Amino acid sequence: xxxxxxxxxxxxxxxxxxxxxxxxxxxxxxxxxxxxxxxxxxxxxxxxxxxxxxxxxxxxxxxxxxxxxxxxxxxxxxxxxxxxxxxxxxxxxxxxxxxxxxxxxxxxxxxxxxxxxxxxxxxxxxxxxxxxxxxxxxxxxxxxxxxxxxxxxxxxxxxxxxxxxxxxxxxxxxxxxxxxxxxxxxxxxxxxxxxxxxxxxxxxxxxxxxxxxxxxxxxxxxxxxxxxxxxxxxxxxxxxxxxxxxxxxxxxxxxxxxxxxxxxxxxxxxxxxxxxxxxxxxxxxxxxxxxxxxxxxxxxxxxxxxxxxxxxxxxxxxxxxxxxxxxxxxxxxxxxxxxxxxxxxxxxxxxxxxxxxxxxxxxxxxxxxxxxxxxxxxxxxxxxxxxxxxxxxxxxxxxxxxxxxxxxxxxxxxxxxxxxxxxxxxxxxxxxxxxxxxxxxxxxxxxxxxxxxxxxxxxxxxxx
Numbered sequence: 001x002x003x004x005x006x007x008x009x010x011x012x013x014x015x016x017x018x019x020x021x022x023x024x025x026x027x028x029x030x031x032x033x034x035x036x037x038x039x040x041x042x043x044x045x046x047x048x049x050x051x052x053x054x055x056x057x058x059x060x061x062x063x064x065x066x067x068x069x070x071x072x073x074x075x076x077x078x079x080x081x082x083x084x085x086x087x088x089x090x091x092x093x094x095x096x097x098x099x100x101x102x103x104x105x106x107x108x109x110x111x112x113x114x115x116x117x118x119x120x121x122x123x124x125x126x127x128x129x130x131x132x133x134x135x136x137x138x139x140x141x142x143x144x145x146x147x148x149x150x151x152x153x154x155x156x157x158x159x160x161x162x163x164x165x166x167x168x169x170x171x172x173x174x175x176x177x178x179x180x181x182x183x184x185x186x187x188x189x190x191x192x193x194x195x196x197x198x199x200x201x202x203x204x205x206x207x208x209x210x211x212x213x214x215x216x217x218x219x220x221x222x223x224x225x226x227x228x229x230x231x232x233x234x235x236x237x238x239x240x241x242x243x244x245x246x247x248x249x250x251x252x253x254x255x256x257x258x259x260x261x262x263x264x265x266x267x268x269x270x271x272x273x274x275x276x277x278x279x280x281x282x283x284x285x286x287x288x289x290x291x292x293x294x295x296x297x298x299x300x301x302x303x304x305x306x307x308x309x310x311x312x313x314x315x316x317x318x319x320x321x322x323x324x325x326x327x328x329x330x331x332x333x334x335x336x337x338x339x340x341x342x343x344x345x346x347x348x349x350x351x352x353x354x355x356x357x358x359x360x361x362x363x364x365x366x367x368x369x370x371x372x373x374x375x376x377x378x379x380x381x382x383x384x385x386x387x388x389x390x391x392x393x394x395x396x397x398x399x400x401x402x403x404x405x406x407x408x409x410x411x412x413x414x415x416x417x418x419x420x421x422x423x424x425x426x427x428x429x430x431x432x433x434x435x436x437x438x439x440x441x442x443x444x445x446x447x448x449x450x451x452x453x454x455x456x457x458x459x460x461x462x463x464x
Contacts, residue, residue, distance in 0.1 A: 001137030003116035006033020007317045008307030009143035012324030017107040026116035031100040035317040038165040050195035083171040118277035121301040139331040146269035146309035154241035174262040180238045181266035182209040191350040205237040217354045271310045295338035297327035345423040347416040355419035358407025358426040371397045383443040394448040403431040432456040
């Protein structure tokens with residue numbers, strides 16, 4: 001029995017059916033969950049258009065000219081129809097959800113539309129349009145996800161004050177967008193709307209954007225933001241967000257006011273774990289409301305598992321899906337390896353993108369992990385030169401003695417694709433010599449990965 005149809009839920013359902021289980025999935029918001037309907041799929045679809053705009057605007061050095069050839073400015077002839085863009089965004093999300101639904105039904109998973117909750121550790125109650133239904137279960141998986149955190153002093157109205165699920169209702173490009181929150185979501189939308197043509201102000205309560213990411217990578221992004229005219233207000237905490245007609249005002253803790261046409265509030269998420277009958281079923285939750293799980297997705301209650309954002313383990317769709325699969329493999333007696341977060345690759349879809357896997361620079365600098373490292377600026381890569389890409393770098397970490405690759409950072413266009421070879425190296429415990437002896441295409445961005453590995457054939461940390 002599965003409660004929640006996001007990546008953790010529907011992937012678990014597929015595995016359960018594959019292994020011969022009688023699987024029922026209770027879902028209320030649409031299969032795919034927030035990842036498909038309001039988060040990953042729609043945001044990255046919007047960002048795909050923003051990437052094209054960035055490439056167009058920065059193509060002058062490639063010899064491209066626009067308009068009459070006198071101004072040569074892309075902005076003069078290229079603009080974004082936000083209504084059309086958001087229509088495409090929502091259509092793609094809807095179609096992806098429908099595709100998942102069709103796959104689930106093909107695999108003989110019973111789909112129940114309703115809101116599920118536990119009635120003890122071995123029963124689920126679903127509130128449906130036709131009334132309440134009860135399901136006995138040998139195994140229950142909770143995959144109820146999370147939702148945008150709201151500030152009492154910044155209530156979204158869906159028109160001018162928005163959370164990230166509401167952006168796709170806009171039909172006109174914000175003239176001046178204020179983004180509150182400099183984490184991954186805030187940075188991604190700030191980067192995207194800047195590329196689409198909005199004036200953007202990013203308010204960060206910390207001393208830099210992306211405080212949870214590699215500091216060198218965050219610095220590259222801040223430099224790019226500054227060059228493109230995006231304003232970052234560091235060490236600035238938003239106290240209130242108010243609306244007056246067609247304008248919004250963000251009042252900072254030091255009394256300053258920032259006025260814009262729209263405000264995006266991106267200050268984290270809270271788990272959807274209230275009113276699920278968790279306490280009565282013996283399922284432990286953290287002080288923040290996240291379901292406590294071990295590395296095979298077990299909760300504190302017998303035969304109850306949990307996966308995805310409701311666990312707070314790592315808020316990525318890929319991790320949610322793996323947690324769900326692991327839960328089914330474990331509960332149904334199949335071979336299973338516990339979740340290993342050291343092998344999880346993640347990406348920030350800004351321009352340039354920031355991708356990471358394995359150990360971090362912070363862990364190395366603090367002495368928590370003993371490692372050698374090399375950093376190669378992207379500007380030295382021949383393919384990057386040809387494409388006019390100069391912002392970014394490749395960074396690799398390896399064990400000091402064995403040379404085993406234990407982490408990496410890529411800051412570049414399409415870094416989300418370039419991190420995969422590093423992720424394989426980390427997961428398979430490849431040495432820098434093994435990586436460097438693999439052929440890469442010339443010219444290619446991956447050439448920098450092989451070059452970084454070659455430079456680690458020694459004993460010194462290198463920064464070039």
